[in-house]
Amino acid sequence: MIHAAYARIKPVVRRTPLLSSPFLDEIAGRKLLVKPECLQHTGSFKFRGAYAALSGMEGAARVRGVIAFSSGNHAQGVALAARMHGTTATIIMPADAPELKIENTKALGAEVVLYDRASEDRDEIGARLSAERGLTLVKPFDEPLVIAGQASVGLEMAAQYEALEAEVLVPCGGGGLTSGVALALSEARPGWRVHPVEPEEFDDATRSLVSGNREENTRRDGSICDAIITPSVGKITFPILRKHCAAGIVVSEDEALQAMALAFSRLKIVLEPGGAVALAAALFYGSKLSGDTVIAVASGGNVDAEMFARAVGR
């Protein structure tokens, strides 16, 4: 499935380079390579999975259109993938989502349906619209086609860097990207170790890998790393993480902001806090790693000017 998905998305996906800086190597204490998915279409890796899902679904279903629940990066990925397939995307967003995200999703051609978090049930709205219009739900991570699409990040890394050993750090929310990368590398680079990376207080994947069960976060929101906050890892992604990943690494919000500032000054890329956690782990948790090379996925850059200024103005 991973190779089939890559064959479908390769002509349209941006093959992001591996970036590096001697200044970052020095902080990390080893060679540090960064895979900047902020440079991907729509500013995050999410476009890969969304396009894989749209291109992999049955033709008649695709013509009827797709639906997704998201106020963030998944929404924009699905919107652009749908437009590129000449079909419609309906995105269900909370009415209090940031205006810019709503506008961006609309500008990519999606129909945005807003709901009131306090008085309305988003699942009920989604079920009704799906039934009325025959729409297919594109889940953000717990969906094989989406995982297979995100796996292309791992396939590209393996093609770009040939060493037998490396540590690979991946920002982890629901686990779609982490499980995809781990699956791809388990075949292409079996000597590489893949670690999910999470922000403090939202370390469900790390705890789940320790306990062997899908652990939940106590808090559900309130993190600046909003792009990678989920109640828990997925039912489909967790067994993959368990089989193919090494231990999780947890970083603080402050460390994520520091990583954003260093990505600005040394790599000239724009990261959002959630997209910077793996880079933060590579820079500040070298003691948890072995070997002479670490590859950090920088998963997204959809951050507003105020938050970015807060990070780089430190």
Added chain:
Amino acid sequence: MIHAAYARIKPVVRRTPLLSSPFLDEIAGRKLLVKPECLQHTGSFKFRGAYAALSGMEGAARVRGVIAFSSGNHAQGVALAARMHGTTATIIMPADAPELKIENTKALGAEVVLYDRASEDRDEIGARLSAERGLTLVKPFDEPLVIAGQASVGLEMAAQYEALEAEVLVPCGGGGLTSGVALALSEARPGWRVHPVEPEEFDDATRSLVSGNREENTRRDGSICDAIITPSVGKITFPILRKHCAAGIVVSEDEALQAMALAFSRLKIVLEPGGAVALAAALFYGSKLSGDTVIAVASGGNVDAEMFARAVGR
């Protein structure tokens, strides 16, 4: 020379991608592709020419070491290229250069010699050090090996985009990058039109192309686009510009800052003001262009947090 230089630098230079965004296409009124040389080693295209010069010089001279005058991007490019060749770089900088640029150049292994602008003659210092140590001067733009190295930006573009027609916009200071790109494309893509782009009040190349003579700028400093400010285009670069370039385009400092903000929000890259002028021309001077595609070189991203916040906080 261009193909020979590319063969030497290809294994070490970063092949920057072509980035795009539907939001920027809409502003530009046509397909807009951005070549982000901010992602190049040392944060600007200058590394290409510096490495081409070091790798192309006679071996015994290289062993004795190189010298350069620069407080900016050329200094860092020469420092890293020298380190990669296992030789020494001596960089002569004004004592009042930004501390960060001095520190970065030192951190890349160069010996930085500071001089007092008011009381000392930098050329005299350079001549004395060169004589004492047998150093070879690496000029920032008016040097065939350097121009041949910068031309690799044009070769990469031609390999990355196959259309018969396109407008190519290049930030222009001394003309090393612009002349190199124009030369490379004159062979690889003869139907493409290359335009130098400059900031207001420092439009020497644009005026020189009109008059047919090397015109000088009245002002010598005081622009936020410091990376591309020179008294005039070079003696070697000007005849190339005259033979191979279309008319120059002049943008305001404010437009360069707007382009930085849009590169931040839509492409997730960090540009310095001088590195953003060609993107500004693509976005705001579409009336001066024809055809359905414009390619803008984003030549560098070495900007401090304060200036960047000023641009994106607009």
